[in-house]
Amino acid sequence: MIxxxxxxxxxxxxxxxxxxxxxxxxxxxVANTVDNIIANIKAKGDEAxxxxxxxxxxxxxxxxxxxxxxxxxxxxxxxNLDNKEKTALQVAADRVRIYHEKQKQVTWTYREDxxxxxxxxxxxxxxxGLYVPGGKAAYPSSVLMNAIPARVAGVSxxxxxxxxxxxxxxxxxxxAAYLSGVDSVxxxxxxxxxxxxxxxxxxxxxxxKIVGPGNIYVATAKRAVFGQVxxxxxxxxxxxxxxxxxxxxxDWIAMDLFSQAEHDEDAQSILLCPDAGFxxxxxxxxxxxxxxxxxxxxxxxxxxxxxxxxxxxxITEAIKISNQIAPEHLELCVExxxxxxxxxxxxxxxxxxxxxxxxxxxxxxxxxxxxxTSGTARFSSPLGVYDFQKKSSLIMMSDKGANTLGEIAxxxxxxEGLQAHAxxxxxxxxxx
Amino acid sequence: MIxxxxxxxxxxxxxxxxxxxxxxxxxxxVANTVDNIIANIKAKGDEAxxxxxxxxxxxxxxxxxxxxxxxxxxxxxxxNLDNKEKTALQVAADRVRIYHEKQKQVTWTYREDxxxxxxxxxxxxxxxGLYVPGGKAAYPSSVLMNAIPARVAGVSxxxxxxxxxxxxxxxxxxxAAYLSGVDSVxxxxxxxxxxxxxxxxxxxxxxxKIVGPGNIYVATAKRAVFGQVxxxxxxxxxxxxxxxxxxxxxDWIAMDLFSQAEHDEDAQSILLCPDAGFxxxxxxxxxxxxxxxxxxxxxxxxxxxxxxxxxxxxITEAIKISNQIAPEHLELCVExxxxxxxxxxxxxxxxxxxxxxxxxxxxxxxxxxxxxTSGTARFSSPLGVYDFQKKSSLIMMSDKGANTLGEIAxxxxxxEGLQAHAxxxxxxxxxx
Numbered sequence: 033m034i035x036x037x038x039x040x041x042x043x044x045x046x047x048x049x050x051x052x053x054x055x056x057x058x059x060x061x062v063a064n065t066v067d068n069i070i071a072n073i074k075a076k077g078d079e080a081x082x083x084x085x086x087x088x089x090x091x092x093x094x095x096x097x098x099x100x101x102x103x104x105x106x107x108x109x110x111x112n113l114d115n116k117e118k119t120a121l122q123v124a125a126d127r128v129r130i131y132h133e134k135q136k137q138v139t140w141t142y143r144e145d146x147x148x149x150x151x152x153x154x155x156x157x158x159x160x161g162l163y164v165p166g167g168k169a170a171y172p173s174s175v176l177m178n179a180i181p182a183r184v185a186g187v188s189x190x191x192x193x194x195x196x197x198x199x200x201x202x203x204x205x206x207x208a209a210y211l212s213g214v215d216s217v218x219x220x221x222x223x224x225x226x227x228x229x230x231x232x233x234x235x236x237x238x239x240x241k242i243v244g245p246g247n248i249y250v251a252t253a254k255r256a257v258f259g260q261v262x263x264x265x266x267x268x269x270x271x272x273x274x275x276x277x278x279x280x281x282x283d284w285i286a287m288d289l290f291s292q293a294e295h296d297e298d299a300q301s302i303l304l305c306p307d308a309g310f311x312x313x314x315x316x317x318x319x320x321x322x323x324x325x326x327x328x329x330x331x332x333x334x335x336x337x338x339x340x341x342x343x344x345x346x347i348t349e350a351i352k353i354s355n356q357i358a359p360e361h362l363e364l365c366v367e368x369x370x371x372x373x374x375x376x377x378x379x380x381x382x383x384x385x386x387x388x389x390x391x392x393x394x395x396x397x398x399x400x401x402x403x404x405t406s407g408t409a410r411f412s413s414p415l416g417v418y419d420f421q422k423k424s425s426l427i428m429m430s431d432k433g434a435n436t437l438g439e440i441a442x443x444x445x446x447x448e449g450l451q452a453h454a455x456x457x458x459x460x461x462x463x464x
Numbered sequence: 465m466i467x468x469x470x471x472x473x474x475x476x477x478x479x480x481x482x483x484x485x486x487x488x489x490x491x492x493x494v495a496n497t498v499d500n501i502i503a504n505i506k507a508k509g510d511e512a513x514x515x516x517x518x519x520x521x522x523x524x525x526x527x528x529x530x531x532x533x534x535x536x537x538x539x540x541x542x543x544n545l546d547n548k549e550k551t552a553l554q555v556a557a558d559r560v561r562i563y564h565e566k567q568k569q570v571t572w573t574y575r576e577d578x579x580x581x582x583x584x585x586x587x588x589x590x591x592x593g594l595y596v597p598g599g600k601a602a603y604p605s606s607v608l609m610n611a612i613p614a615r616v617a618g619v620s621x622x623x624x625x626x627x628x629x630x631x632x633x634x635x636x637x638x639x640a641a642y643l644s645g646v647d648s649v650x651x652x653x654x655x656x657x658x659x660x661x662x663x664x665x666x667x668x669x670x671x672x673k674i675v676g677p678g679n680i681y682v683a684t685a686k687r688a689v690f691g692q693v694x695x696x697x698x699x700x701x702x703x704x705x706x707x708x709x710x711x712x713x714x715d716w717i718a719m720d721l722f723s724q725a726e727h728d729e730d731a732q733s734i735l736l737c738p739d740a741g742f743x744x745x746x747x748x749x750x751x752x753x754x755x756x757x758x759x760x761x762x763x764x765x766x767x768x769x770x771x772x773x774x775x776x777x778x779i780t781e782a783i784k785i786s787n788q789i790a791p792e793h794l795e796l797c798v799e800x801x802x803x804x805x806x807x808x809x810x811x812x813x814x815x816x817x818x819x820x821x822x823x824x825x826x827x828x829x830x831x832x833x834x835x836x837t838s839g840t841a842r843f844s845s846p847l848g849v850y851d852f853q854k855k856s857s858l859i860m861m862s863d864k865g866a867n868t869l870g871e872i873a874x875x876x877x878x879x880e881g882l883q884a885h886a887x888x889x890x891x892x893x894x895x896x
Contacts, residue, residue, distance in 0.1 A: 120875035131582055134572065142566070149816075150563055150830050155809055157843050171880050204879050240842040259698070262843030266691070284891045290884035326883050369860065376856070377587055384581075384860035387892050391885035392861060395873040398582050399857035410672040411589050411694030413855035423845035424808070425831035428801065428816035429824060441827040443552035447636050448603050451758050452722035453823035459716045460819050 034318060034335045036311070038343040039353065051302075051340055052357060054268055054406050066252045070227040077233035084224040089166075090198045091219070096235040101206065101217040109206035117204070124396035125176050125211045131398030132184045135417035147430030156186035157262070157420050159237060161229035162214065163244035163254075164205060166195035166221055172208035173394060177401045178243050178415065179212035185420030190214050191239060193229065195221020221246075223253035230257035243415065245402075264415055268406035269298035269338075272390055273359035273379075275350045277366040278307030280386050286317035288363060291391050293334035294327040300338040302357070304350035311341045351375045358409040361390045378409045434460040466750060466767045468743070470775040471785065483734075483772055484789060486700055486838050498684045502659040509665035516656040521598070522630045523651070528667040533638065533649040541638035549636070556828035557608050557643045563830030564616045567849035579862030588618035589694070589852050591669060593661035594646065595676035595686075596637060598627035598653055604640035605826060609833050609847065610675050611644035617852030622646050623671060625661065627653020653678075655685035662689035675847065677834075696847055700838035701730035701770075704822055705791035705811075707782045709798040710739030712818050718749035720795060723823050725766035726759040732770040734789070736782035743773045783807045790841040793822045810841045866892040 037047055072080040078096050085091050085099060093099050110118065141151030160182045164175055175192070182190050192209055194201075196219040209217055218236055220228065226246075232238030241262035242254060254263045272292035276285055289301035305311050318335070322328050344350040351372060354362060358378035366372065369384035376382060380403030383390055394401045402415035429437065438461040445453035469479055504512040510528050517523050517531060525531050542550065573583030592614045596607055607624070614622050624641055626634075628651040641649055650668055652660065658678075664670030673694035674686060686695045704724035708717055721733035737743050750767070754760050776782040783804060786794060790810035798804065801816035808814060812835030815822055826833045834847035861869065870893035877885035 116875055117879055120872045120879075123869075123872050124876060134574070135584070140566065148829075152567070152831075153805065153808075153814070158809065173876055173880065259838075259840065262840070281891070284888070287884055287888045287891060291882070291888045294882055294884045326881075331884070373585065373858075376585075377590065378854075379856045381857035381859065382585070384858065387861040387863060387866035388859050389888040389892055391877060391882075391889045392866065392869050392873050392892070393857070393859050394885060395876045395889075396869050397580075397859045397861070399584075399859060403857075406691075408691070408694070409854065409856070411854060414857050416855065418850075422810075422836075422841065422843060423848065424811045424841070425813035425825070425835075425846050426805075426816065427813065427820050427825050427829045427831060429819040429829070431819060434819035434824065437555075437824050437828050440552045440555050441824050443548055444556060444605055444827045445823055447549055447552075448605065449758075450723070450726055450823075452719055452726045452763070453826060456716070456719040456723045456821040457823045457827075459713070459719060460821055460824070 033332070034315065035340040036343070037340050039345060039349055048353070051338065052407070062248055062252050066223045066249055066256060069223040070253065070256060073224055073227035073233065074231045078235050081220055081224055081228050081233055081236075084222065085195075085220050088222055089195050091196060092199060096218075099219045100235070101201075101219060106206050106210035106214070106217065109203045110210040112203065113207055120396070121172065121204070121207060121211055124173065125180065127396050127398040128176055128180045128400075129184060132181045132400070132417050135181070136184060137418060137421055141426060144433065146432035146436070148433030149426065149428040151426035153424040153426055154421050155424065156188065157240045157422060158187070159189040159191065159239040160187045160420060161239035161242040162190060162192045163225065163242060163246050163250060164192055164194040165246055166202070167197045170194070170202040170205050172202070172204040173401065174245060175205055175208035175214070176212050179209070179214055181400065181415060181417045182243070182420045183213050185417045187420050189237070191229065191236065192217045193220050193225040195219065195225070221250075223249045226250060226253035226257060230261045241420070243419070264402065264419060265404060265408065265412060269300060270295050271300035271359055271405060272302070272361040272363065273354055273357055274303045274363040274365055275347065275354060276303060276305045276310070277347060278305055278310030279367060280365050282310060282313035282317040283321060284386070284389070285314050285365065286321050288389050289318070289335070289339065290321070290325060290331050291389070292361070293331040293339065294325070297330055297333040298338065299334045301335060302339065303341045304344050304353055305341070306344050306346045306350065308343050311343055314341060347372070354379070358407045360403045360405045360409065361393075363388070363390060380404045380409045380414055429460070431462055435462055465764070466747065467772040468775070469772050471777060471781055480785070483770065484839070494680055494684050498655045498681055498688055501655040502685065502688060505656055505659035505665065506663050510667050513652055513656055513660050513665055516654065517627075517652050520654055521627050523628060524631060531651050532667070533633075533651060538638050538642035538646070538649065541635045542642040544635065545639055552828075553604065553636070553639060553643055556605065557612065559828050559830040560608055560612045560832075561616060564613045564832070564849050567613070568616060569850060569853055573858060576865065578864035578868070580865030581858065581860040583858035585856040585858055586853050587856065588620065589672050589854060590619070591621040591623065591671045592619045592852060593671035593674040594622060594624045595657060595674060595678050595682060596624055596626040597678055598634070599629045602626070602634040602637050604634070604636040605833065606677060607637055607640035607646070608644050611641070611646055613832065613847060613849045614675070614852045615645050617849045619852050621669070623661065623668065624649045625652050625657040627651065627657070653682075655681045658682055658685035658689060662693045673852070675851070696834065696851060697836060697840065697844060701732060702727050703732035703791055703837060704734070704793045704795065705786055705789055706735045706795040706797055707779065707786060708735060708737045708742070709779060710737055710742030711799065712797050714742060714745035714749040715753060716818070716821070717746050717797065718753050720821050721750070721767070721771065722753070722757060722763050723821070724793070725763040725771065726757070729762055729765040730770065731766045733767060734771065735773045736776050736785055737773070738776050738778045738782065740775050743775055746773060779804070786811070790839045792835045792837045792841065793825075795820070795822060812836045812841045812846055861892070863894055867894055
């Protein structure tokens with residue numbers, strides 16, 4: 033049902049590596065299909081976009097007007113929610129906004145004694161495209177998590193694309209778009225939607241950056257248009273790593289493992305615990321609770337193929353293994369999580385203490401749920417306001433500054449054999 | 465010699481688009497070669513690395529010891545520089561360090577009224593690989609600009625690779641490596657060096673992120689290993705855009721245009737100026753000064769193929785065109801550059817006022833010279849300390865916090881059909 037490992041076994045590292053191994057399926061056929069779609073959208077714009085939407089999404093459309101949702105539609109979707117859902121979405125949006133406000137970077141400058149000014153100017157990205165998957169993986173929380181940081185950053189225009197297979201829209205997704213202040217929504221998806229955002233069509237304006245999750249075609253298209261526009265990360269399957277001291281209801285840990293596994297069959301749920309007895313209890317809870325879950329088939333497969341309960345020597349060793357894994361989600365289900373923080377080197381998000389299950393963070397705690405997967409937390413960060421802002425260096429040399437540095441720059445330029453660099457700097461040295 | 469354009473002509477936008485068009489040469493043959501090299505390094509490690517270095521760099525090596533430079537070699541390179549070069553390099557390194565110290569991000573947390581703690585933890589990337597080109601494009605300034613921000617960020621290990629074609633090392637590059645605190649240097653290059661850093665060999669440890677410029681093989685290899693490790697941007701040809709009010713010696717502007725053009729034949733130098741008479745003077749300066757330049761062939765070709773002198777209606781229009789171009793380097797050669805700053809939306813670095821030629825910034829002003837090219841300043845930033853730090857979200861719910869948010873999260877999870885997410889949150893709601 034789920035693999036049991038022990039860190040003391042000699043083949044542990046080997047087994048752990050096998051467990052963590054993940055190669056994204058990037059096959060040539062998908063890449064070729066995507067290349068064709070992109071070329072077609074570049075050449076024919078709206079016309080191709082409409083054709084693909086009819087072909088892939090089964091929608092009924094004769095013009096882009098049929099693939100455009102207006103502001104009233106979004107507002108109505110929100111107003112028609114029942115009160116409980118409306119409040120939940122509103123509370124989540126507000127909390128996400130408040131947390132992300134703290135990530136806002138501001139321009140700074142400083143002046144040196146000789147009057148030279150240096151600094152870093154912050155500007156928002158101009159136009160952002162937000163991809164939202166349609167069908168079974170339509171998550172309103174994703175809309176909030178992608179759109180709100182962009183709005184906080186001051187992005188001037190936010191365009192959402194969401195496919196509507198067979199014309200069916202998801203009211204919660206539209207309500208979330210309304211709440212987070214999306215400017216316009218087109219009901220297109222797949223590689224064709226990514227191409228339309230990257231290159232523009234007669235109707236959809238070309239954006240500067242594209243964010244949001246999608247299937248293999250969307251991911252491949254994002255990779256292909258990278259450079260033409262900015263993109264966020266290309267996510268692998270979602271993962272949770274729980275470090276637990278065993279002093280908690282084992283049902284809670286089982287359910288936390290399920291909450292990752294229920295996403296899809298490739299999702300990864302791992303427990304690190306120094307208490308062998310507790311691990312056995314968690315396994316019993318898994319057996320007991322699994323039959324009660326609607327998505328039990330997916331959960332069972334994910335746990336079997338990619339899950340593990342790992343017995344460690346102690347908590348210190350659990351932290352070491354966690355740093356090696358660099359998990360997307362890290363739960364510290366322990367008495368005193370704060371004392372462990374310094375030792376944690378890599379993790380997308382850290383859920384501290386027994387009250388803090390991952391799903392609170394997924395929806396409404398405030399921090400972003402778009403996080404680096406597959407060990408990429410070693411070098412990347414959660415989606416944030418900083419992903420929608422960019423920096424420009426500022427340099428304004430005073431007369432004295434140019435005099436002093438002119439000679440330094442010229443010397444280094446000479447060393448690199450760049451005569452015009454040197455001369456350009458020397459011109460600025462004032463004869464005194 | 466150089467294209468003249470006027471913003472008032474009806475075909476101006478069309479001509480400007482053609483001028484700016486840049487497609488990076490990513491041909492399948494290069495991609496296949498690189499894929500083979502990567503597969504070979506993954507399979508055979510050091511052995512393959514030595515073979516490729518003999519084959520491509522013409523070095524004499526029988527073991528990795530022959531491709532390793534020790535600390536003494538670096539220090540000696542620095543000590544053997546003449547005093548003027550030593551001082552110039554030292555001043556540049558110090559200024560770069562001081563500026564980048566200001567980019568350092570720090571961990572923050574805040575506590576809500578009910579005791580819930582939220583925050584963002586900052587950690588440095590663990591191990592970084594720095595690629596430095598060998599041969600004709602061996603730039604010590606690049607070593608400083610890539611290594612110092614990594615050191616300021618607190619990266620624990622910094623590994624440099626630099627090919628030494630026919631065994632020839634560049635003393636300035638080694639001196640710069642010494643000055644910026646590089647931990648180890650391997651004299652390997654090309655796609656094989658990138659593969660070695662990404663996957664590790666018996667001798668070279670696997671890194672978490674690779675930065676630094678390189679030729680098409682290096683760039684293709686970086687793109688291929690992205691995901692396995694982090695990478696910095698993949699740069700296009702370098703560009704300068706000068707906005708000038710015409711109140712400056714035209715020789716200075718000509719030389720500033722040259723300083724970009726001398727990099728290589730694809731480099732782009734553009735002047736925007738509302739004063740037609742001054743544009744003519746700059747053109748005369750170009751004609752006069754070009755024969756005096758050592759790299760005149762490269763400069764002439766770059767100016768002819770990719771350069772332009774553009775007559776604009778006024779400075780306001782020049783700023784508008786600049787924002788459209790989103791230049792890597794932007795010189796504001798005007799009386800009052802500070803008054804223009806608000807209007808500048810996209811630029812890698814902004815060089816303000818007549819004293820501030822780009823080359824001062826390239827070497828020693830302080831800000832980084834690794835900047836977004838080909839219009840990517842619309843969505844990306846200079847290389848900085850932030851590229852060597854990463855963030856982890858922090859969430860620690862209080863009892864009250866978990867009570868309130870448990871219900872919100874569960875409602876939203878129910879809406880998304882994720883039962884385990886909902887149950888996991890509901891477990892945390894305390895019966896009172």
